[in-house]
Structures are given as structure tokens and as C-alpha cells.
Amino acid sequence: MGLAMPKISRRKTIQYGGIVSTAALTGVAGCLGDDENGEFPDQRINLISTYPEGSGTTAIAHRLGTEITEQSGADVEVEPIGGAAGLRGTGELFGREADGYTFALLWSPSQPLATATNPPDWDILDLSGVAEIGAYTLSLVANPDYEFEDFHDLVDRYNDGEFDTVGGLAVGHAWHITLAIARQEADWNWSNFVTFDGTNDAIRGVAAGEVPAAITTTDVAITADQEGEIDLINNFVSDGDPNAPDVPAWVDDLGMPNIDFISRYNLLAVAPPDLDADRRDELVDVLSDCVESEEYQEWADETNRIAGMGATGDDVNDMMGTVIEEIPERLDLDELLEE
Helix, strand or coil, X not given: CCCCCCCCCCCCCCEECCEECHHHHCCCCCCCEEECCEEECCCCEEEEECCCCCCHHHHHHHHHHHHHHHHHCCCEEEEECCCHHHHHHHHHHHHCCCCCCEEEEEEECHHHHHHHHCCCCCCHHHCEEEEEEEEEEXXXXXXXXXXXXXXXXXXXXXXXXXXXXXXXXXXXXXXXXXXXXXXXXXCCCCCEEEECCCHHHHHHXXXXXXXXXXXXXXXXXXXXXXXXXXXXXXXXXXXXXXXXCCCCECCXXXXXXXXXXXXXXXXXXXXXXCCCHHHHHHHHHHHHHHHCCHHHHHHHHHCCCEECECCECHHXXXXXXXXXXXXXXXXXXXXXXXX
16 A cells, blocks of 8 residues: 655644644744743753654754744753653653753653553652643554555454564553554454564564564654555554545544554653743743744654644643553553563
């Protein structure tokens, strides 16, 4: 299945899985807020990427930092602090001042899930949620040689015994859990799980015939599909991905139960605990105009990223809390990890 993916302006996407236009949320013009001490920000901002230099998260942090500087004049220092599935950088916030000048980028469900499976000595829900500023989605890709007609055909052929293996990232990772929940919901009888080091590695594995199918990020899979390396079978998000409108969506096209809490990755800006509400709102204003700027949106378009403002404040914490609460209700995680 080839994919002819037209460029979609996220400015035309008023609502997508929780991301809505900045105007609808804030009605704010300008990238600066005022308080009794003058304009915010008026000093250096420390932006923590919870993944190492060279990661996609750090690339986003650098681009966002550039936009903040261009619009506000404030210097931005990006601090890539990787390790422990993103928890090392996340935990760094607990030792920083809650003044609005330090915040981090993390992903939900990744970090909330990591705290549930390997609890640290802090509670991720104690962080101050600032804003959801982007997302990416997960998709199933397959080797073109098998000529799967669609997801249902793929499931039928697995269930008939033709295949039994799928690929993804580490055991217990959100991608693995997405496939496990999809297995339950679709009565899909895969039994072996092969791990890869990342999306590109998984796509190479599928293209080389190491596994018939694997879960990957949609943004990278789009290019591989266009080049004929793999077939994009379906998206695991309820209404699909705006960058891949021809790829069947999990709920809207396949009629499956919603699993967005695990299959849709939300990029969250979070700050140290007890950030003042007024200062949080000022930081939201800064992020809103920067993320929705023409330059940032063009960069997102060019890289097949979903960028825009979504949940803010306590709703960000609720988003992370949903991951922690929902997984035990949908899946026996201990049993999965023992497979």
C-alpha cells in the first residue's frame, strides 16, 4: 500500500486529538506577559530535554528555544538530560526553582508509564503541568512482500498461523503495550515480540524480513512507505494522523476501542512543583505564540510533526494520570512482562 501524503497545514487543523488552535485557548497576542516586575521572560530560560543530544526530543527543544529567543529576546539554554527512559531529566525538575524560567519537555505516555513500572523516589504528578505543545502517533508497518490488504487481513493471516512475530521497542515500553492491547482488542494472535533500537531500526528490520510487521512512529514511517521500503497498514490513534490521512485510523476506520492514552504521544511542557498559577499562565502564553508561529509550524510541516497547543495546567497532569490509571485496567502488565 503506497501512501501519497499531501502536506497538511496544522493551522487548518483546528482540533486534533486534544490539540486546538491557540486563539481558541488564549486569545493572546504577543509572546510576552506582564507582571508587577515587568515583562516575562526577562532572564535566561533553562529548557530541559529529557532525552540526550541527538534525540528527536532535543531537536524539538532546540527549535522551540530558537523561537522563544526570536520572539521574546530571552536567551534559552537547552539542557539534554537523558537516561532512565526519560526519568533522569524529569527528576531534575524536583531540584529546580519554580519560577517559570525552568521547564522540561517530556512525553506522555512514556514517562508516566516509566514511573509506574520503575517507581522513582518522586511523583511525576507533583510536577506543575504547563502545556501540551505537540504530539506524534504510532502506526503498524509491514513488509510489502506479504501484500497485506489491510489490518483485518493481517490479523487473519496471523491467526491462521502464517505469522506469529511482531516488532517494536523494549519490552514494557509504550509501543509494546500498544501492541499488547491491540492484540486483545482485535483478537490478534501474535506470540513473539522482537525488540529494535528505534523507529529506523524497526523499519529496517521489517524491510529486511526480520519481522513481518512492527509498530513505529508515523512521521518516520511516512517516508519509508513513500520509498517502498514498508507498507503503512494502520494508525493506532482513534482518528489517525493528519500527516497520513489515507492510513486507516484505529477507531474511525477499523472500529476498534479507543486506545489513544497509550498510542498517541503527547509532548508536554512541565515545570517544577508548586509553580505559581500566574507565572504558569505567562509561560503558557509564551509557548502558545511560539509554537503557533509561522516559522515553527513550517518546521513542523517539513518534519511531519504535529505541533500546536492542547491541554494546559492541571489538564496536563490529568493526561499523565490517565496513563498510570488506565494501563492496569486494560492490561495485566506483570503477565505481559513475563511472556
